[in-house]
Amino acid sequence: MTARRRAGRVVAVVAILAAAGTGFVVADPFGAPATETSIDNGSATGLGQVTKGTLSARSQQNGTLGYAGSYPAINNANGKVTRLPAVGDIVKQGDALYWVEGVAVLLLQGGYPAYRNLYWGMEGADVQQLNAALVALGYATTGELDPESDYFGRQTYYAVRELQEHTGIEETGQLTLGQIVFLPAAEIRVTQVNAALGAAAAPGGVLLTASSTQREVTVALNANKQSEVKAGDPVTITLPNGTRTDGVVAWVGKVATKDDDSTTVDVHITPSDPAATGQLDQAPVQVSIVSETVQDVLTVPVNALLALAGGGYAVEVVDVSGARRLVPVETGLFDDSAGRVEVRGDGLAEGQNVVVPA
Known part of the structure; x- marks a missing residue:
């Protein structure tokens, strides 16, 4: 169900105003306070305002702030572990x-x-990764070694020797299995250490697990809302200390996860200013996702909507003299975060006051 067609989502509190000559119920899902006044039937009300501008459909979600990716470091070296990084x-x-x-x-x-071992004359995806890494590290230029090449040639050999010299490894110009670990990120953050100093480093074992250093927020989104969120949607992230920072949806998962209570898909969000998120890991955050935006539209508080007995909605407009009249409206986009809704109706104009519950 799209944000433009959510009439059924309005929570209704029945209040029949006989003097108006029309039966309706007061739609009050937000109950936002406004300047207190009163109406003839004695119900406490307030005034909201018709405004014109930009409105966004937002959904509020719980998220987790951390680091992108999870990479197991699989060991292929034989012997005892003599030094390890810390979490x-x-x-x-x-x-x-x-x-x-x-x-x-x-x-x-x-x-x-x-x-496998890597040496002069070999070809393959692992060789291409090696060539790209050697160029990225400055041990060869792109003129000397094509980072897209999957061939281990003369320039790869010399670049490997420089890498070995720089890191204190015997300069052989080749890499035996166990001398390197390929992980997807150029910079990683250790998240778990599984080995102990002095323990045997069994080939094929996971000695540690790491993430990237890229900040990320993940949201477990109800699967029935998957179509409402897409890559590129802007978001607002509220951090544990109450501060807010912007972000953007990087990608939306396609594989659903089911637990006892719900079925969800993961939404991955990249903060626009990673430094603003600090260094907290696995921290709970609030996320407001903007899935649709309209411009130059009239909006009213959602709790100004009156659900007419015959179907549809109206708002009660109060003119400068205090007189009140019902104006039928069509609803458009709902902004759950701001508590406002796009409306269209004859006789409705920017700056008018409308009745809302107190």
């Missing part, structure tokens, strides 16, 4: 991720796992 440590591409038998195991960026 929270940042490791950059080309640096040692951990040490086995006193020898550094290096982090390189790539989504394809290391699974």
Whole structure:
């Protein structure tokens, strides 16, 4: 159901005003306070205003602030673990991720796992990742080594020797299985350490797990709202300390997760100003997602809507003399966050006062 067709979502409190000559119910889902006044039937009311401008459909969601990605570091070296990073440590591409038998195991960026020795004459996706990493680290220029090449040639050999010299590894010009770990990010943050110093580093075991250093908010969105949110939608993130910062939906998951109470899909949000989010990890946040925006429209408080007995809606307009009249309206976009709704109706104009519950 779209934001423009949510008439059924209005919570109604019955209040028949006989003097108006028309039966209706007062729609009051927000109950926002306004300047108090009174009407003839003794019900406490207030005044809201018809405004003109931009309105956005927003949905309020609970989210979790943390870091994007989760990457297991699979070890392929043999021997005892002699040095490990701590949880929270940042490791950059080309640096040692951990040490086995006193020898550094290096982090390189790539989504394809290391699974074999790499040496002159080899070809493949892992070689292409190696070439790209060597260029990114400055051990070769793009003129010397094509980062898209999947061939281990002369320039790869010399660049590997420079990498080994820089990191204190024996300069052989080739990489044996276990000397490097490919992870998808060029800079990672250690989130879990599974090994212990002195323990055997079993090949194929996960010694540690890491994330990227990119800040991210995830929202478990009810699956029936998936079509209402898309990549590029702007959001407002309310942090645990109450401050707000902007963000944008990066992508919306397509695989639903079902638990006892609901079925959800993950929505991944990138903060526009990562520094503003601090360094909290797995912190609860509030997220206001903008799924649709309209401009230059008339809006009223949602609780000004009167559901007519014969169907449809009206608002009760109060003129400068205090006289009141019902104006039938068509509703458009709802902004749950601001508590306002787009309306259209003959005789409705910007600046008019409308009756709302006190």
